[in-house]
Amino acid sequence: MTNNPLLGLTPPIPFDQVEPAHVQPAIGSLLEQSRAKIEEIAAAPAPRGWDNTMAALDTASDPLDLAVSVVRHLEGVVTTPELRDAWNVIQPEVSAFYSTIPLHAGLWNALTAYQTTDEAKALAGVRARFLKKTVDAFRRHGAALDPEGKKRLEALDVELAVTTTKFAQNVLDSTAAFEYYIEDEAKLAGLPPSAVAAARAAAQAKSRPGWRFSLQAPSYLAVMTYLDARDVRELFWRTYSRRAAEANAPLIEKILELRRQKAQLLGFKDFADFNLVDRMAKTGGAAQAFLRDLRAKTEPAFHRENEALRVFSGLPSLEPWDTAYYAEKQRAAQYAFEEEDLRPYFPLEQVVAGMFELVHRLYGISVVEGPRVPVWHPEVKYYEIRDEDGTLLGGFYADWHPRDTKRGGAWMDAFVTGYIHDHQWRPHVGLMCGNMTAPVDGKPALLTHREVETIFHEFGHLLHHTLCRIEVKSLAGTNVAWDFVELPSQIMENWCWERESLDLFARHYQTGATIPGELFNKMRAARTFRGANAQMRQLGFGTVDLALHIDYDPARDGDPIKYSNEILRHFMPAALPGDYAMLAAFTHLFADSTGYGAGYYSYKWAEVLDADAFTRFKSEGIFNRETGRSFRECILSKGDSQDPAELFRAFMGRDPDPNALLVRLGLL
Numbered sequence: 001m002t003n004n005p006l007l008g009l010t011p012p013i014p015f016d017q018v019e020p021a022h023v024q025p026a027i028g029s030l031l032e033q034s035r036a037k038i039e040e041i042a043a044a045p046a047p048r049g050w051d052n053t054m055a056a057l058d059t060a061s062d063p064l065d066l067a068v069s070v071v072r073h074l075e076g077v078v079t080t081p082e083l084r085d086a087w088n089v090i091q092p093e094v095s096a097f098y099s100t101i102p103l104h105a106g107l108w109n110a111l112t113a114y115q116t117t118d119e120a121k122a123l124a125g126v127r128a129r130f131l132k133k134t135v136d137a138f139r140r141h142g143a144a145l146d147p148e149g150k151k152r153l154e155a156l157d158v159e160l161a162v163t164t165t166k167f168a169q170n171v172l173d174s175t176a177a178f179e180y181y182i183e184d185e186a187k188l189a190g191l192p193p194s195a196v197a198a199a200r201a202a203a204q205a206k207s208r209p210g211w212r213f214s215l216q217a218p219s220y221l222a223v224m225t226y227l228d229a230r231d232v233r234e235l236f237w238r239t240y241s242r243r244a245a246e247a248n249a250p251l252i253e254k255i256l257e258l259r260r261q262k263a264q265l266l267g268f269k270d271f272a273d274f275n276l277v278d279r280m281a282k283t284g285g286a287a288q289a290f291l292r293d294l295r296a297k298t299e300p301a302f303h304r305e306n307e308a309l310r311v312f313s314g315l316p317s318l319e320p321w322d323t324a325y326y327a328e329k330q331r332a333a334q335y336a337f338e339e340e341d342l343r344p345y346f347p348l349e350q351v352v353a354g355m356f357e358l359v360h361r362l363y364g365i366s367v368v369e370g371p372r373v374p375v376w377h378p379e380v381k382y383y384e385i386r387d388e389d390g391t392l393l394g395g396f397y398a399d400w401h402p403r404d405t406k407r408g409g410a411w412m413d414a415f416v417t418g419y420i421h422d423h424q425w426r427p428h429v430g431l432m433c434g435n436m437t438a439p440v441d442g443k444p445a446l447l448t449h450r451e452v453e454t455i456f457h458e459f460g461h462l463l464h465h466t467l468c469r470i471e472v473k474s475l476a477g478t479n480v481a482w483d484f485v486e487l488p489s490q491i492m493e494n495w496c497w498e499r500e501s502l503d504l505f506a507r508h509y510q511t512g513a514t515i516p517g518e519l520f521n522k523m524r525a526a527r528t529f530r531g532a533n534a535q536m537r538q539l540g541f542g543t544v545d546l547a548l549h550i551d552y553d554p555a556r557d558g559d560p561i562k563y564s565n566e567i568l569r570h571f572m573p574a575a576l577p578g579d580y581a582m583l584a585a586f587t588h589l590f591a592d593s594t595g596y597g598a599g600y601y602s603y604k605w606a607e608v609l610d611a612d613a614f615t616r617f618k619s620e621g622i623f624n625r626e627t628g629r630s631f632r633e634c635i636l637s638k639g640d641s642q643d644p645a646e647l648f649r650a651f652m653g654r655d656p657d658p659n660a661l662l663v664r665l666g667l668l
Contacts, residue, residue: 006022006026007026011427012373013066016374017374020083023087023090031094038104041107069415092158099158103142107138115135133640145266157262167590168407171585172407183209183210183211189227189228191226192226195223237321252584271549271550272284275598281483288543288546301531301667302536305532308330317575344446347444347445347509352455354501356368358495361628362625363629364388365385370382377403381398382397382398393418393427393469396431397430398431411433412489414431416429416430417465417473418466432455432461461489464485481640483602487648490603498622499520540571542600545596545599546598612658
């Protein structure tokens, strides 16, 4: 096919031109090019040097990387049956290619030969780290296996890629398949006007009377938090907690088994030890100990909170579909504060503009709407980030509202990771996606405070990506240990709670007034409301994740969903029904060959880091430019060019204080 937009891709990316028919021929051609590049590196004539070995390897698959990321992204945000089929066809071969890079005997010989040269022994800084990490990664991913072992590893990786992709697609389909209509207005009792208006607009979009509700986050959370009709809340909770249960139950068993086989083939006791060797925790046992310690410090407050909620509800016991509903009423009674009180102060465009002003003050950068570029949906916006001297650091796309063709959740990703080559800067290109409340009835998109935190969180990831300036692409941006990668994102959420920063973006969409002092004080007072429950929920997910990848034995423990439920029940505020199957839609763990598998603890690990790091901003000023410059220099600009523990010490002058998180949660 001529004029294939996936060939020769450079920014701006022609999203609007990519069609399913382009995918297979383009990816096939780019795979051939990438394989040829690998062969060229392996066969390069002596002498071995940085340029013909390490620098060449760092960029060997750039055109393929970009094309694959574009196709994968489009399949996740504007999927069609044809695009999904095209992605499913090419994904096994793409996965096999990446899996075979560390298994290439000639490439391994080239690396080890270069490692023995005087030039390699004299390397320092990021170059020395890249060489060591590459050799270690090749060895960890099978470079030293015999031919039979390499063949087996490649097959495992391909099967993992195919199975995890199917898992994710099943969740998307199951989520999109459910819709619920209410035609009697009286049955909307309890819902705030914003949720009613959104449901009305959703029904009109389907040419149906009444009000339409779905399992997309804004709709689902409104039902669970506010709707008085308990039977409807139960229906939604049960449906949501069993998304893709039948389709994905066998896939979970298969994914766990494939990961176990892969880890053991590579000489590791289990998948957790395989996956964490290059992270801050280092071992699965260390991650489990970290979670156990936090659980012990959190559990007493967790039980107190749940008994107080039960007493408040007046019910003999609470069901899972009751907790969010009564918790919101308890919050309103205890603090005279409801989350909906804040929504008029958080119009999306204003929140985003204020966030951009905040990072300008902290880091000296400017974030502005960029030139018109092709996008994948009319709602998508494109921005540029420039340094103080006008240098273009990178661009990014923002796509904030739910669609039936778009996967759930919120995420940041990279299309192009920038790096310095021949003294020239190649800018980053990234994206932020979410499923936030959409505009309705002529009003702007009015967000919940939690949605505001989510935007700040994803933008923190984007800053980590875009502010990195090192010469090795593979170590740039968010290519860091996964228990460190959440530090730049989670620390951004802190500015959503401070009066000074809120005044930049929290203004009433009609009057322009800032949040009244009384409402702000109530919001702050309610910050730690049921904080132990929020922490236990995350600890439960992390504990289940590690148990599945360390302790679970299918012959002994049977169904992994039931096994997980037995663990989770200790972390939940209400008893779980026997058919609970949250695990079947746990895309963090199972929608990717690795993903957060054996790594979900990372959120809490990084939360300790972010709570502690923010104490410096609190002490020196939340807009203190020098503190901001220090964080940018020590953390955001460094990528994985140094050990993350060293980067944290460079910013804080010491190791992290784990009590900082407990203080922030009101548990100390």
